[in-house]
Amino acid sequence: MISSPLTWIPRPVADEALAQLRRHGDVALGYGPGAVDFRSVSARTTGVLLRTAEFRRRDIDLAPNLCIIARHGAGYDTVDVDAATERGIPVTTTGAANAGAVAEHVFALLFAVARNVTTADRAVRDGRWVSARGALTGLELGGRTMGLLGGGRIGRRVAAIASALGMTVVVSDPALSAEDAEALGVQVLGHDELLAASDVLSLHLPLTRDTEKIIDRSALYALPAGAILINTARGGLVDEHALRKCLDDGQIVGAGLDVLACEPPxxxxxxxxxxxxxxxxxxxxxTDAALRRVALEAAAAILATYRGETPAGAINGVVVGG
Structure with missing residues (x-):
């Protein structure tokens, strides 16, 4: 049990989550009026709740009483997980809380690419209604194959939506069991087989040393000609210069990207x-609902740790009190 907890939060989170944390200790905000720099509270900090801010070894070393790093989201590439693990500090994520929202955005991007939505919108606003109507021809998704690199919570939501659209879904993920694949109605393929089969490739992997630029020139040219790439995971998964070349020569007909290697670009x-x-x-x-769920789940992980419990969502195998 942590007797005098202080949680540092560098970016805005849902008010309900803040209220829960404040009922059980102090909260220092790194944003808004009276924003607090981490260095000024690091000696007292017992937990951090991170959205997009980085938290590296130098930050961990400043906080001798730190006992949890809770990510507001599914990714953890902004956190030095190795440094946290060395200190016995759990790093948690909230992948389930926003899985539905991310999966829906996959299709927002996919529909926009396949049906030329942004191009058509600009044409109408620019007075080019007639010429655009004659020039723009979209792609139907039904009957095509969607490949998912990663079959976790988000990938499974994407698979369900794609199946409902009449797409064949193939997944590359060694952690996806045969039973789960059968229940989802998807086929599990190896990495190279999946690329060769995917008319649409959607990425659902964490960014690690092994996955950085996993979608490089060779991977892009392994896709069927005229494929679509969708990335809502991490920008560093894609070699952006290679993607630009593949777009220029028509190997990739379009790309919907919520993430880029450098943000903002x-x-x-x-x-x-x-x-x-x-x-x-x-x-x-x-989304409003997802942001609330994510913040509450991250706050719950922090409060569980303060009570001496192992928090849900820990990705580095640290057992509190173990």
Whole structure:
């Protein structure tokens, strides 16, 4: 049991989660009026609740009483997990809380790409109704194959929606059991087999040393010609210069990207000006309902740790009190 907890939160989270944390200890906010710099409270900090902020070894070393790092979301590449594990600090994520929101955004991007939504919108606003109506022909998704790299919570939601659209769904994920695959109505393939089969490729992997730029030039050219790429996971999974070349030569007919390797993107990002990309600013998980669920789940993990319990959602195998 932590007797005098202090939770540091560098970016805004749902008020309900803040209220829960304040009922059980102090909260220091790194945003808004009276924003507190982490260094000024690091000696007292027992927990951090992170949205997009990075938290590296240097930050962990500043906090001798730190006992949990809770991510507000599914990814954890902004956290030095190795440094936390060395200290016996659990790192938690909230992948289930926003899985539905992210899965829906996959299809927002996919429909926009397949049916030329953003191009058509600009044409109508620019007075090019007649020429656009004659020039724009969309792609039907029914009957095509959607490949999922990653079959976790989000990937499974995507699979269900794709199946409802009449798509064949194939998944590459060694953790997906044969029983789960059968229940989902999907086929499990190896990495190379999946690429060769995917008319639409949707990425649902964490960003690690092993997955960085996993979608490189060879992977993109392994897809069927005219494929669509959707990425709502992490921008670093994709070699953006290779993707730009594949868009230019038509190997990839379009890409819907909620994430980029550098966020916000630099002016020279090769994908910003491409007419066959649809981009959004890392908002796939941002619905009112999902943000509330994610914040409450992260707060619950923090409070469980303060009570001496092992929190749900720990990704580094740390057992509190173990």
């Amino acid at each position: 630099a002016d020279g990002n090769p994908l910003l000006a491409h007419p066959r990309t649809v981009l959004s600013p890392h908002i796939a998980g941002q």
